[in-house]
Amino acid sequence: MSNFLTDFPEMPNKQFREFKKGVDASYKDFAREWGDLIDAMFDPLLKMLVFFEKTLIATPWPIFMIVLLGLTYWGSRSIKLVIGTFLAFVFIGYFRMWDETMSTIAIILTSVIMSVVIGLPTGIAMSRSDRTQSIVTPILDVMQTMPPFVYLIPIVMLMGIGKIPGLIAVVIYAIPPLIRLTNLGIREVDKEALEAADAFGATKKQKLYQVQLPLALPTIFAGINQTIMMALAMVIIASMIGVKGLGQPVLQSIYNQYFTKGVLYGLAIVIVAIVFDRVSQSYGQRIQKHRSGKIV
Amino acid sequence: MSEAKIQIKNLYKIFGKNPKAAMEHVKNGVGKDELLEKHNHVLGLKDINLDIHAQSVQVVMGLSGSGKSTLIRHINRLIEPTDGSVTVDGDEVLKMNEEELRSFRRSKTAMVFQRFALLPHKTVLQNTIFGLHIQNISEEDANKSALRWIERVGLSGYEDKYPQHLSGGMQQRVGLARALTNDGDILLMDEAFSALDPLIRKDMQDILLELQDELHKTVVFITHDLDEALKIGDRIAILKDGIMDQEGIPAEILLNPKTKYVKDFVEDVNRARVIKAKHIMSEINGQDLSGAMPIDQDDFIDRFIDKVISDKPDNLVIQDKHKKNVGFLSTQKLSEILKR
Numbered sequence: 001m002s003n004f005l006t007d008f009p010e011m012p013n014k015q016f017r018e019f020k021k022g023v024d025a026s027y028k029d030f031a032r033e034w035g036d037l038i039d040a041m042f043d044p045l046l047k048m049l050v051f052f053e054k055t056l057i058a059t060p061w062p063i064f065m066i067v068l069l070g071l072t073y074w075g076s077r078s079i080k081l082v083i084g085t086f087l088a089f090v091f092i093g094y095f096r097m098w099d100e101t102m103s104t105i106a107i108i109l110t111s112v113i114m115s116v117v118i119g120l121p122t123g124i125a126m127s128r129s130d131r132t133q134s135i136v137t138p139i140l141d142v143m144q145t146m147p148p149f150v151y152l153i154p155i156v157m158l159m160g161i162g163k164i165p166g167l168i169a170v171v172i173y174a175i176p177p178l179i180r181l182t183n184l185g186i187r188e189v190d191k192e193a194l195e196a197a198d199a200f201g202a203t204k205k206q207k208l209y210q211v212q213l214p215l216a217l218p219t220i221f222a223g224i225n226q227t228i229m230m231a232l233a234m235v236i237i238a239s240m241i242g243v244k245g246l247g248q249p250v251l252q253s254i255y256n257q258y259f260t261k262g263v264l265y266g267l268a269i270v271i272v273a274i275v276f277d278r279v280s281q282s283y284g285q286r287i288q289k290h291r292s293g294k295i296v
Numbered sequence: 297m298s299e300a301k302i303q304i305k306n307l308y309k310i311f312g313k314n315p316k317a318a319m320e321h322v323k324n325g326v327g328k329d330e331l332l333e334k335h336n337h338v339l340g341l342k343d344i345n346l347d348i349h350a351q352s353v354q355v356v357m358g359l360s361g362s363g364k365s366t367l368i369r370h371i372n373r374l375i376e377p378t379d380g381s382v383t384v385d386g387d388e389v390l391k392m393n394e395e396e397l398r399s400f401r402r403s404k405t406a407m408v409f410q411r412f413a414l415l416p417h418k419t420v421l422q423n424t425i426f427g428l429h430i431q432n433i434s435e436e437d438a439n440k441s442a443l444r445w446i447e448r449v450g451l452s453g454y455e456d457k458y459p460q461h462l463s464g465g466m467q468q469r470v471g472l473a474r475a476l477t478n479d480g481d482i483l484l485m486d487e488a489f490s491a492l493d494p495l496i497r498k499d500m501q502d503i504l505l506e507l508q509d510e511l512h513k514t515v516v517f518i519t520h521d522l523d524e525a526l527k528i529g530d531r532i533a534i535l536k537d538g539i540m541d542q543e544g545i546p547a548e549i550l551l552n553p554k555t556k557y558v559k560d561f562v563e564d565v566n567r568a569r570v571i572k573a574k575h576i577m578s579e580i581n582g583q584d585l586s587g588a589m590p591i592d593q594d595d596f597i598d599r600f601i602d603k604v605i606s607d608k609p610d611n612l613v614i615q616d617k618h619k620k621n622v623g624f625l626s627t628q629k630l631s632e633i634l635k636r
Contacts, residue, residue: 196413199372200427200478201402210430214417288417 031158042164045114049163052106053244057099064102065089072275076282085279088271097246097268104235104245104272107163111170111231116224119175123182123220124208133183140176148173148237156241166243173234177226185219186212221284228280232273246272300347301514302371302482307344307380309366309538312337315378328537340366341538344380350481351512355529357519357561363538364518365410368486371516372405373397384482402431406475410487412467414459420446420470421455427478438477445473449503465496472500476507483515490519501528522561526550526570534558547575551633567634568598576633577614577623585621588613593622597634604630 011019056064065086072085092101126133152169159165189212197211213220239247246269253262310318310331318337328339341363348354358364369375370382373389382389384404392400406427414423421439422429424446428438446455449469459467468488475483485504489497505528508515519525525532526546533543534557542554550567553559574593588611591600604612604627612630614623 190413192409192411192413193415195374196407196409196415197426197430198374199401199405199407199484200430200474201398201400202430203398206430210426211415214415217417 027154027157035158035160039159039164042159042168045110045167046164048113049106049110049167052109053103056102056106061093061098072279075279075286077286078282081278081282085275088275092268092271095264095268097249097265100244100246100249100265101268101272104232104247104269107167107170107235107238107243107245108228108231108272108276111167111174112224112228114167114171115175115178115227115231118171119178119223119227120182120220123179123223124186126179126183127186127212136179140179143172144176148234152237152241161242163243166238166241169238169241170231170234170243173237174227174230177230178220178223181223181226182216182220185216185223188219189215218284218288221280221287225277225280225284228276229273232269232276235269301350301385302346302348302516303381303383304344304346304348304367304370305381305383307341307367307370307382308378309340309363309370309375310337310378311340319378339538341370341377344540346533346540346543348514348516349531350514352530353508353515353517353528355517355519355525355532356535357522357525357532358535359520361537362535364520364535365486366538367535368484368516368518371482371484372401372407402427402478402480404480405482405484406478406480407484407486408468408471408475408488410490412459412464412471412491414467414470414474416459419456419458420451420462423459423470424473424477426474441479442473442477445476446470448476448507449473463496465492465500468492468500469503472503476511481514483513485515485517487518487520489524490521497524504528522565526565534561545575547571551575566598568601569596571597571633573597573600573612573614573625574623576629577625578629580613580621580624583611583624585611585613585624587611588624590615590619591625592617597630601634 010016059067068089069082069086072082073079076082089101092098122136126136148169151172152165155165155168159168193211193215194207197207202210235243235245236247236250239245239251246265249265250262250269252258253265308319308322309315310322312318312335315337318331318335321331321335321337322339322342326335328342331337331339344367346354356364356367366375370377371384371389373382373392377390380390384400387400389397389400415426418426421442424442425435425438428441429435443455446452449472451466451469451473454462454466459470462470468491471488489500492500501524504515508528517525517528529546531543531545532549534541534549536555536557542549542558547570549558550562550565550570553562572593573591573595576597577593587609589600589604589607589609591612591614593614593616600612608627610627612625612627613621614625616622
């Protein structure tokens with residue numbers, strides 16, 4: 001009885017082993033049964049990802065550069081940023097990292113699109129009902145604090161190693177800020193503006209599209225920016241389960257202690273991150289021009 | 297007097313978890329403070345009865361927390377009452393379903409808000425057509441009507457500016473143009489001018505009166521400012537702690553305040569500027585009218601007081617605009633009214 005206070009009354013070893021075995025076995029059964037179907041469901045997504053990747057790699061570099069710089073200017077209206085982006089991508093190309101960078105941009109694009117498609121409606125649903133919010137919030141907490149390695153295991157068990165499991169891992173990791181900030185942005189919309197819309201006889205849908213979403217847009221945009229950044233951070237970890245791109249060489253460098261290679265590819269990730277961040281942020285600021293300005 | 301356009305009957309509003317239960321206490325005479333302390337419910341409105349006449353300006357006045365903003369929101373049902381009835385043109389607003397309520401709000405009412413409540417991402421023109429836009433009225437028609445009102449409130453040239461680029465007074469002009477563009481019979485103005493500087497407020501009051509002269513809308517105007525109430529109100533209702541203390545034409549409220557609260561409110565008002573001759577005249581009943589000074593019935597006291605002082609007549613005879621004698625006022629009574 002004296003043991004009771006010093007040792008926590010834990011599950012007997014044998015039962016614990018069986019418990020683990022049982023859960024593992026049933027999950028394996030589930031994976032065997034449903035794996036193919038789930039794979040098939042994600043097929044369109046894989047096609048989109050592969051399409052982006054192939055297109056980006058096949059595009060001649062001068063054309064890619066012109067389009068990228070054009071987008072940078074369109075988004076930010078800043079010549080400084082355009083020059084910076086140009087130099088950054090010259091660095092990437094000159095140090096032989098072009099194709100990997102294209103693969104990474106492809107997966108970032110796909111996962112951000114997927115995050116917006118899932119995250120925006122989820123955030124809207126959360127903002128409309130406290131009940132939904134109280135259910136979704138703890139799920140987001142788990143997604144944000146659970147070490148990514150842990151959820152990689154069941155994903156790989158279910159779908160094997162490859163692009164799609166990597167994409168799913170990236171989305172799980174990157175989507176929470178977008179959902180949270182969409183919810184927050186809509187909830188923070190000025191009550192009087194909503195009341196005015198009500199007083200003039202707006203429907204729920206009209207309120208959403210004409211008042212709530214436009215007024216929440218800056219906050220939602222901050223969420224998209226966060227999602228892009230987190231997706232980039234996740235690319236390294238996702239390379240462990242077969243995502244091609246800038247992550248794989250970094251992983252190799254860790255295993256083989258290639259110092260220079262590791263630093264170069266690491267820098268390439270930083271460069272892509274900074275360019276995406278600056279462009280999306282200055283675009284976000286530009287679309288809310290009406291917020292600044294002086295009284296006439 | 298024209299018939300009631302908006303009729304509010306036995307209206308109660310109690311805020312809290314279980315308003316129906318709290319209703320019983322209120323009906324048994326529990327007051328606002330006691331209800332909050334003992335039952336943890338807030339009394340918003342208690343047994344409000346008010347007939348608002350078509351084409352008139354009904355002011356609802358009270359200090360903050362008196363329930364005036366709550367009351368106006370019952371007319372277009374932005375707030376659900378606990379009990380009572382609100383009818384507009386004979387239709388019970390509280391029985392409308394979602395669709396009926398929406399079409400009622402779109403076609404009959406328009407609202408102007410204390411803090412403007414403009415949409416910051418829309419331009420002045422886009423804000424002005426908002427009411428029509430959500431009714432899917434063609435952009436061309438909506439713009440045509442909006443531009444007219446933008447011009448009427450003096451904002452021509454600012455159509456493409458965003459609200460943040462305008463001063464408070466100009467923003468509220470947009471609010472007014474937006475409400476007028478909606479073209480409902482009823483204009484609900486919730487402390488519409490309270491957030492503005494005094495000079496700009498006066499401008500806006502003048503604009504409203506000028507427009508009302510022409511449009512004859514049914515205006516419900518909320519304010520905490522007695523001067524404003526007296527200036528624009530055809531009738532004034534005074535609210536205190538969710539209870540309507542008094543309702544009537546401005547002169548009646550000034551001359552016969554029913555409660556101490558109303559009396560305190562009207563004490564410092566310059567009566568000469570608010571009371572018209574017709575409000576204080578008595579019937580002609582064989583008085584000697586020779587030597588009486590003729591006065592127009594719609595003149596405010598301060599328009600004829602100087603002449604009364606210099607000419608020192610004993611009596612005044614009140615005439616309508618066709619110079620027909622309609623009333624009698626002794627100088628002595630006039631001086632009593634001004635002294636009181």
